[in-house]
Amino acid sequence: GAVVSQHPSWVICKSGTSVKIECRSLDFQATTMFWYRQFPKQSLMLMATSNEGSKATYEQGVEKDKFLINHASLTLSTLTVTSAHPEDSSFYICSARGLTGQPQHFGDGTRLSIL
């Protein structure tokens, strides 16, 4: 099946640090990648959608200057949490989709803890 790799799986860092999370589709070309966030006891919430070579589309309430998304190739998207603060601590997970109509395939997620 389709494989999506997300790295790192766990990050602990100090407040004010910027953190970069990578999402790679290993065995297919992902025309669209998605970034989600999950707070405890909540469902996965879509943050942004990125298409290769174009700017990401952010959901309402998600700060684009805070969460920088780059989708430079058909197999790699990155999410950078800039100047992270404790309230940014969450579980971040990416997904990737190939051709139109195919389901999204998810990475294993990144647990981000800001001290």
Place this chain on the structure above:
Amino acid sequence: DQQVKQNSPSLSVQEGRISILNCDYTNSMFDYFLWYKKYPAEGPTFLISISSIKDKNEDGRFTVFLNKSAKHLSLHIVPSQPGDSAVYFCAASANSGGGADGLTFGKGTHLIIQP
């Protein structure tokens, strides 16, 4: 406001019996529905999907039923096996999943298969 609801946080079923997981949605624009299965420390794994033009889709032991008038879908697993123990997420999108639409998730149902 939750647009996708899974009202049962957990469900316990005896091995060999049928497991039925339910999901309700409120957004009438949703026309593509998916079920994902998630083990601890892993990302969601795609199980089965259904388009709103159908009312049933079957794949091996897994069948998804869609009742558009009731805005309700269910996942049937028969027979249930110990390896089916996991958290199951219902997800929905608009535009038949073919556009750059992210998924709206429910909070998940923890299925426990008892030997």
